[in-house]
Amino acid sequence: MLNLNSIHHIAIICSDYKKSKAFYTEILGLEVLQEVYRKERDSYKLDLALNGQYVIELFSFPNPPKRPSRPEAVGLRHLAFSTSDLEVCIAELAKYQIESEPIRIDEFTGKRFTFIADPDDLPIEFYEV
Structure with missing residues (x-):
């Protein structure tokens, strides 16, 4: 039996980092724990918390593919x-x-x-x- 305690975080890839960062922090009110720019990947990684608990990793990548359908695509x-x-x-x-x-x-x-x-x-x- 696995000894799981809880969900640690959810990772989201966005197409417009500034827009998504504003949505999750300014509108939803999530707290920024850490923001890192990874030059070799031309990618941001933003760690976000809700009520002090780490919940979301927000990533940006150059030209990520679109989600196939909403919401009944395979995956999240x-x-x-x-x-x-x-x-x-x-x-x-x-x-x-x-x-x-x-x-x-x-x-x-x-x-x-x-x-x-x-x-x-x-x-x-x-x-x-």
């Missing part, structure tokens, strides 16, 4: 954040002209959730707990 389907108040979350996103999908109800838990897209159209879910 979406990134989900928990929120205690979905309406407040949606209102804050609207201040940045970010539209959320209509609120849905999880058929198994009865909890409410919605989706937005990051600058590269990666589906981002907000799940009310």
